[in-house]
Amino acid sequence: EVQLLESGGGLVQPGESLRLSCAASGLTFSGYAMTWVRQAPGKGLEWVSSISGSTANTYYVDSVRGRFTISRDNSKSTLYLQMSSLRAEDTATYYCARLVGGGGIDYWGQGTLVTVSS
Amino acid sequence: QPVLTQSSSASASLGSSVKLTCSLSSGHSTYIIAWHQQQPGEAPRSLMKVERSGNYNKGSGVPDRFSGSSSGADRYLTISNLQSEDEADYYCETWDTNTRVFGGGTKLTVL
Numbered sequence: 743e744v745q746l747l748e749s750g751g752g753l754v755q756p757g758e759s760l761r762l763s764c765a766a767s768g769l770t771f772s773g774y775a776m777t778w779v780r781q782a783p784g785k786g787l788e789w790v791s792s793i794s795g796s797t798a799n800t801y802y803v804d805s806v807r808g809r810f811t812i813s814r815d816n817s818k819s820t821l822y823l824q825m826s827s828l829r830a831e832d833t834a835t836y837y838c839a840r841l842v843g844g845g846g847i848d849y850w851g852q853g854t855l856v857t858v859s860s
Numbered sequence: 861q862p863v864l865t866q867s868s869s870a871s872a873s874l875g876s877s878v879k880l881t882c883s884l885s886s887g888h889s890t891y892i893i894a895w896h897q898q899q900p901g902e903a904p905r906s907l908m909k910v911e912r913s914g915n916y917n918k919g920s921g922v923p924d925r926f927s928g929s930s931s932g933a934d935r936y937l938t939i940s941n942l943q944s945e946d947e948a949d950y951y952c953e954t955w956d957t958n959t960r961v962f963g964g965g966t967k968l969t970v971l
Contacts, residue, residue, distance in 0.1 A: 777960070779904075779962075786949075786951065786962060786963075786964050786965045787896075787898075787904065787951050787953075787962040787965070788962065789959070789960045789961060789962065792960065801958040801959065803959070837903060837904065842909075844892065844909070845892065845955040845960075846892065846893075846894035846906070846909050846953060846955065847894060847896070847906055847953060848894075848906045848919060849906065850896075850903050850904045850905065850906065851903065852903045853903050
């Protein structure tokens with residue numbers, strides 16, 4: 743059974759940094775592209791970033807490009823999202839998810855809440 | 861990049877059927893989309909992918925009551941024999957070479 747377990751969320755002040763992790767199990771991690779999706783309180787889903795399986799190509803939504811960095815450690819089956827220069831509008835639950843061949847999300851994690859507030 | 865449009869809300873009676881729509885923007889009518897369900901207070905759950913042809917591929921454990929279809933730039937999710945647990949937000953998703961987008965979501969109320 744595929745399981746994705748996010749961690750690292752919390753309360754930070756504007757301008758600070760935070761690193762999210764997503765531990766994967768039940769899959770050959772290196773064989774899959776992965777993605778981060780966020781959901782602000784009471785709002786819809788927003789794609790944040792994606793990373794390919796082994797070649798580590800990375801992609802970002804414009805609002806986080808230059809501030810967030812997605813990475814992965816295939817030896818640890820773990821996905822990361824390094825977030826810097828955080829803003830109030832980055833407040834959201836962050837989900838990691840697996841991308842199935844062909845492009846869509848097929849498995850989601852349970853999410854981790856990031857709150858940016860002074 | 862593609863844009864997905866969904867109605868903000870829908871409602872249907874217990875035991876009836878409902879058809880939710882996800883519309884692809886002009887120039888993107890051939891795109892595959894995915895449907896996801898998010899029950900209140902829960903993480904999203906993937907339901908299926910729907911192709912331009914109308915073929916759909918459901919995830920494991922998704923009940924037979926859920927089906928997909930397509931017409932032109934519209935992709936549909938049909939839920940038959942509605943149950944109380946189907947009350948949820950439903951999002952469609954599509955993707956391009958270096959981006960992916962979600963529709964605004966449809967809040968389904970089971971009466």
